[in-house]
Amino acid sequence: MLDIQNLHTYYGESHILHGVSLSVKKGSVSVLLGRNGMGKTTTLHSIMGMVPPKEGTIIMNGNEIQKKSSYQVSRAGIGLVPQGRRIFGNLTVKENLLTTARPVKDGWNLDKIYDMFPRLKERETSMGGNLSGGEQQMLSIGRALLTNPDLLLLDEPSEGLSPLMVREVMKIIKRLKEDGLSMLLVEQNLAMASSLADYVYILNKGTVVFEGESEQFDNDVKNKFLALSS
Ligand SMILES: Nc1ncnc2c1ncn2[C@@H]1O[C@H](COP(=O)(O)OP(=O)(O)OP(=O)(O)O)[C@@H](O)[C@H]1O
Secondary structure: OEEEEEEEEEEOOEEEEEEEEEEEOOOOEEEEEOOOOOOHHHHHHHHOOOOOOOEEEEEEOOEEOOOOOHHHHHHOOEEEEOOOOOOOOOOEHHHHHHHOOOOOOOOOOHHHHHHHOHHHHHOOOOEHHHOOHHHHHHHHHHHHHOOOOOEEEEEOOOOOOOHHHHHHHHHHHHHHHHOOOEEEEEOOOHHHHHHHOOEEEEEEOOEEEEEEEHHHOOHHHHHHHHOOOO
8 A cells, every 4th residue: 555665855964764665555554663763753754745755755555655745645545643643722622623624435524533532522612732632642543534544644642641541542543453444653652563563664763674574573673673672
């Protein structure tokens, strides 16, 4: 579904991604790991056209998108749940959900989102800025789903959440996976990453230093490439 080859991305003169290649198969979850500052968010932003790459190709459903703007990438079928959630604080929950929605026959609609996240229905008229971190994460996921993406990019969805909320978010992502949604997940929470991944990539200084099936992502790999164990 998504195939990235040899991506080079810069911020001004700073060369951040050095030839990143990765892919997401239809209906599967690829997880992108790496310590802080290694280029995970930059990879997602490059895919979304927010920080366009200088070199490389990004193919989504057979079409090259590396030169498209963000709204075109969204129309090409990619949704983003951004790091830090990026909720519109001065819009209500319902407005947050509908502002970027793109209805599709038999796709996600407001009722389906409220079935999946009953808490958002209860808080429909609350301002986005007044929600808890967990509620904002639900809202951010719901907002992205309402663009009816074929592929969902999630940037550290567990960041800053309580253990209880991390489990909730994990359940939601599992359910989306069971429903067949393709996802590229950036995560620092190794337990969450391990339980959701079909395929794992590890980034180090803008280069993929490990890739493999989730079974190959064992403690040796974690210790060697992440200097962490789960
Ligand atoms: N807007 C920017 N301008 C200049 N440099 C940036 C900018 N955003 C990120 N960087 C730099 O690019 C590198 C990669 O950052 P990136 O946010 O992609 O890392 P990350 O792996 O997602 O880490 P984190 O988990 O901390 O978000 C870092 O060295 C960072 O300082």
